[in-house]
Amino acid sequence: MITIIDYGLGNIRAFLNVYEKLRIPVQVARFPAEVENATKLILPGVGSFDYAMNQLNKSRMREVLERRVLDDKIPLMGICVGMQMLADSSDEGHEAGLGWIKGRVRKFDPNLIPFKARLPHMGWNSVMPKTGVGLFSGIGDQARFYFLHSYYFECDSVSHVICKTDYGITYASGINKENLFGIQFHPEKSHLDGVCLLSNFAKL
Numbered sequence: 001m002i003t004i005i006d007y008g009l010g011n012i013r014a015f016l017n018v019y020e021k022l023r024i025p026v027q028v029a030r031f032p033a034e035v036e037n038a039t040k041l042i043l044p045g046v047g048s049f050d051y052a053m054n055q056l057n058k059s060r061m062r063e064v065l066e067r068r069v070l071d072d073k074i075p076l077m078g079i080c081v082g083m084q085m086l087a088d089s090s091d092e093g094h095e096a097g098l099g100w101i102k103g104r105v106r107k108f109d110p111n112l113i114p115f116k117a118r119l120p121h122m123g124w125n126s127v128m129p130k131t132g133v134g135l136f137s138g139i140g141d142q143a144r145f146y147f148l149h150s151y152y153f154e155c156d157s158v159s160h161v162i163c164k165t166d167y168g169i170t171y172a173s174g175i176n177k178e179n180l181f182g183i184q185f186h187p188e189k190s191h192l193d194g195v196c197l198l199s200n201f202a203k204l
Contacts, residue, residue, distance in 0.1 A: 002026040002202055003038035007059040009052055010044025010082065014188035018195055024202045032064040040202060041065070041074055045081030049105060049151070050093030052081045069100070075179045077201050083175065083182030084153055092151055101177045102156040113168025120150040121167045127185065129163040129174065135181060136163065137200050143193045145185035147173075152184065 004015050006028045019026035029035045043065075045052045056062055068074045078086050087097040090105035097105070108119055124144045129136040136143075152171040155161055163174035165184070173184040181201070187194030 001038055002040045002042065003029045003035060004042045004044065005035070005056075005059075005061060005065070006030045007052075007061060008055045009046050010079070011046070011186070011188050012044065015042060015044065015198070018188055018198050019202070022195070022199055022202075024199070029061065030059075032061050035061060035064045035068055038068065038074060040204070041069065041076040042201075043076060043078040043082035043085065045079065045083075045085060046148075047081060048092055049081060049084055049090035049097070050095040052085055053093075053095040053097065056085070066098075069179065073179045075181065075201070075204055077181040077183065079183055079188075080149060080186060083184055084151060086175070086180060086182050087153055090151060100180050101153075101160055101175055101182065103154050103160075103175075105151045106154045107151050108167065108169070110168075120148055122148050125165050125167065125185075127163050127165055127173055130161075133162045133174075133176070134204055135174070135176070135183075135197060135200050138196050139193050139200075144190075145173075145187065145193060146189040147185045149184060153182065 069076045084105045086101045087103045088099045091107045126142050160175045160177050161172040162176045165173035175182040187197045
C-alpha cells in the first residue's frame with residue numbers, strides 16, 4: 001500500500017490522482033495508526049524547511065515513521081522539501097532535520113552561477129540519473145522534470161547521489177541510502193516521466 005504522509009503540506013491530491021489512474025493501491029495517512037499498514041511511504045513537502053519540520057512534529061507521525069523506516073526498512077521517498085527534511089539541517093532555518101541521510105541543505109548562491117539565475121529555480125530542467133537506478137527505469141538519460149526550489153541537498157557521501165541537475169552548478173537532485181529516497185523535483189507535476197517514476201517507486 002502506497003501511503004502518502006499528510007502533515008499539512010504537499011500536493012496530496014496530485015499523488016492520489018496518479019496512483020489511482022495507475023490502479024496502484026494508495027492511501028493518505030493523517031494519524032500514526034494509518035502508517036502501520038504501509039508498504040511504501042511518500043513524504044511530500046512545499047514551503048520552508050523549519051515550517052515543514054514543525055508541521056511533521058506536530059502531526060504525531062514522526063515516531064511511527066522513524067520506526068517503520070529505520071527499523072522495519074519500509075521504502076520512503078521524500079519529495080522537494082520532503083527530500084530536504086531527510087538531511088541533518090538546512091541553511092533555510094534553525095530546526096534539525098530528520099538526519100536519515102547525512103548532509104546539509106544549502107541555498108543556491110547566485111554569485112557562483114555563471115548566468116543571471118533566478119531564485120527560486122522554477123520550471124523544467126534535465127535530470128541525469130546514474131546508470132542502473134531502478135527509480136529511473138524506462139526514463140531517458142536527459143528526462144526533464146518540474147522544479148520549484150531555492151535550496152539543494154549537499155550529501156556528505158557522493159555514493160548517495162542517484163541523479164544530478166545543472167542550474168549554474170551541478171547538484172544532487174536525487175539521493176538514495178538503503179530504503180530511503182529523495183528527489184528535489186515534483187514527479188506529480190512532470191507528466192509521463194513523473195508518472196513513470198512514481199510507478200517505479202511502487203515496484204521497488
